[in-house]
Amino acid sequence: MPKDRAPTRIQKKNRAAILEAALNVFSAHGFRGATVDQIAAEAGLSKPNLLYYFPSKEAIHTALLSGLLDTWLAPLHDLDADGDPMHEILSYIHRKLQMSRELPRESRLFANELVQGAPRIHEALSHDLKTLVNEKTKILTRWMDEGKIARLHPHHLIFSIWALTQHYADFDVQVRAILGDEDPFEGAEPFIDTLYRKLLTP
Amino acid sequence: MPKDRAPTRIQKKNRAAILEAALNVFSAHGFRGATVDQIAAEAGLSKPNLLYYFPSKEAIHTALLSGLLDTWLAPLHDLDADGDPMHEILSYIHRKLQMSRELPRESRLFANELVQGAPRIHEALSHDLKTLVNEKTKILTRWMDEGKIARLHPHHLIFSIWALTQHYADFDVQVRAILGDEDPFEGAEPFIDTLYRKLLTP
DNA sequence: CGTGAGTTTGACCAGATGGTCAAATCAAGA
């Protein structure tokens, strides 16, 4: 294991390559389905060399998840209490859908973990995420009280946004099997936009 | 392997026990994450005994998936072209949400498979499912043409229903981590109902 | 009962997999 001094050029490069490879493999096969050999091969390293940078398969997975959690929650984090309600929510939705399009591996990484009961991130869920969501539902509730948007169950409003946007990344195969050549996001964007405009208009 | 005569009492019991156990294990850990030993233990059989009834782990998985596919698609199948549009769609949604509540393991079984690229059911997706969906989107389109429901992209309308309802089964841990003691379906039912009433009203 | 088909199991195997280690190689600063 490299010492914890300032990381060398090589350390930076290899750690990044490993995490990139791990994202590919874990998101495609889940934690159990991924093998260290596979990740090493994809990172262009031998297995022992990979294990020189991370102590175990689990450590890679953990590093990956915790490193991506911020990115993943950034859009919700940026929901601005002082902005225009409808605009803020539609922007949030837009960014989430954008992320499904541009970062589908990240979405599937979390989906894999969640669908199997989140054995490795239960912590983050019931603390960090819960705190963030509760903070934002307060804002939503205020907007509803002020009559700026329709009154709805704020938690379920957020769940619906997650469900609708991440569906396109997580269940990509199914969506494409049905749509054929048509670009899923081409139709999804206006559909979801229309849906929330209608839903949120008081 | 048992002969293919009429199944004996014991064969019926054990096959059923195996499929039930397999549903538990596969839905909780995915195909790769499940072990034959685990399934056998949960079914109350020894591993060789289990493999006397099914030739391989893969065979159990396949039998399970194909056996459940009909159940899973029944609600959409029952969408009646001659019924009242709004009522038909809301009924479909209601049944899908009910299934998320009552058959979450089945939902997660499919979710596990889909999120990893559906390596074992690509066939069924791009044929059976596609055919069924296209048949039903025709009905939806007709209803839109007749002005009975709002004009929307029919495929994305169906995707949205899948996403919103299955989210509660597939990402159950996350939903519960955030809601705490509150029953997710208590709030989900009226939320989703309201959402589609607003969305579909022309 | 007795018998043959149906059922169950302990012992076993081969390959996969996560991880270790000592030795070899490389890189950068004195």
Place this chain on the structure above:
DNA sequence: TCTTGATTTGACCATCTGGTCAAACTCACG
């Protein structure tokens, strides 16, 4: 260039896992 720490690797190990097999046991039926 020399030295020392960083990096890389081949060989290896223990465990897990899907699957096999012959032998033992059990059940239903004549």
